Amino acid sequence: MSITKKAEPFEILLIDDNPGDARLIQESLRDAPAPNRLSVVEDGMQALAFLRRAPAGLYAGAPRPGLILLDLNLPKKSGREVLAEIKQDSHLRRIPVVVLSSSRDEHDIATCYDLHANGYIVKPVDVGPFFQVIRSIVEFWLKTVSLPPGGYTDRK
Numbered sequence: 732m733s734i735t736k737k738a739e740p741f742e743i744l745l746i747d748d749n750p751g752d753a754r755l756i757q758e759s760l761r762d763a764p765a766p767n768r769l770s771v772v773e774d775g776m777q778a779l780a781f782l783r784r785a786p787a788g789l790y791a792g793a794p795r796p797g798l799i800l801l802d803l804n805l806p807k808k809s810g811r812e813v814l815a816e817i818k819q820d821s822h823l824r825r826i827p828v829v830v831l832s833s834s835r836d837e838h839d840i841a842t843c844y845d846l847h848a849n850g851y852i853v854k855p856v857d858v859g860p861f862f863q864v865i866r867s868i869v870e871f872w873l874k875t876v877s878l879p880p881g882g883y884t885d886r887k
Contacts, residue, residue, distance in 0.1 A: 740768040741873050744796035746778040746813060747771070747831070748805055755858065756800065759865035765873040770794065775808025779816060782823055796826060798872045801848075803832040803839060811842060818847040825879055829868055 743760070747753050753771050760769055770793065772778045778801075781790040799817070803810035810830065817823045827849040832839065835853050843851050852868065855861045 740766040741798070742794045742796040743767055743769045743798045743800065743869075744778070744781065745769055745771045745800045746773075746775070746805065746810070747800070747802040748773045749802070752802070752831075752854065755861055756865055759862040760869065763866070763869045763873065765869070767869065767873065768794070770796070774806040775810065775813045777807075778805075778813050779808070782817065782826075783820075797878065798868075799826055799828045800831050800868070801828055803830060803834055803843070811846065814843060814846045814848055827872060827876075827878070829872070831864075831868075 745753060745756055747756075757769055757771075760767055770781065772781050777790075780788055781793045782796075782799075784790055784793050801810050801814060805813070810832070814828055814830070817826065817828060824847075828847075829850040829852060830843045830848045831852050831854055833854045834840075840851050850868075852864060855864055
């Protein structure tokens with residue numbers, strides 16, 4: 732008799748202040764090719780508190796994500812600032828960050844790659860293509876790539 736261990740859900744952090752986009756992403760992840768758990772924060776300050784597991788706050792026991800989906804235009808601290816802080820932090824820098832933005836501006840794209848984003852994807856306007864983009868991201872990061880052992884789950 733063989734006992735199969737249930738796969739742990741892949742932790743995804745969505746940093747986006749648009750509730751409509753967050754809902755679409757949640758819906759598209761329901762049928763993802765691997766078990767996953769989505770956490771959502773709405774601004775840059777919450778994102779960093781979540782990632783750093785701010786000990787005196789709401790995020791003290793926050794899970795370490797294996798993937799971050801980051802919008803650029805956030806309140807309190809921009810997505811660019813959040814990306815820069817993530818990639819400068821030795822405990823966070825290995826977490827893949829995919830920028831998911833409505834901006835097609837070449838300067839925004841170049842800036843994000845200069846800040847070491849792992850990808851930049853323009854959010855499709857229509858629901859069908861939006862779902863397909865999210866599924867592609869999940870398929871790639873949850874099923875295709877090899878991530879560093881323990882690198883993105885390093886406990887601080």
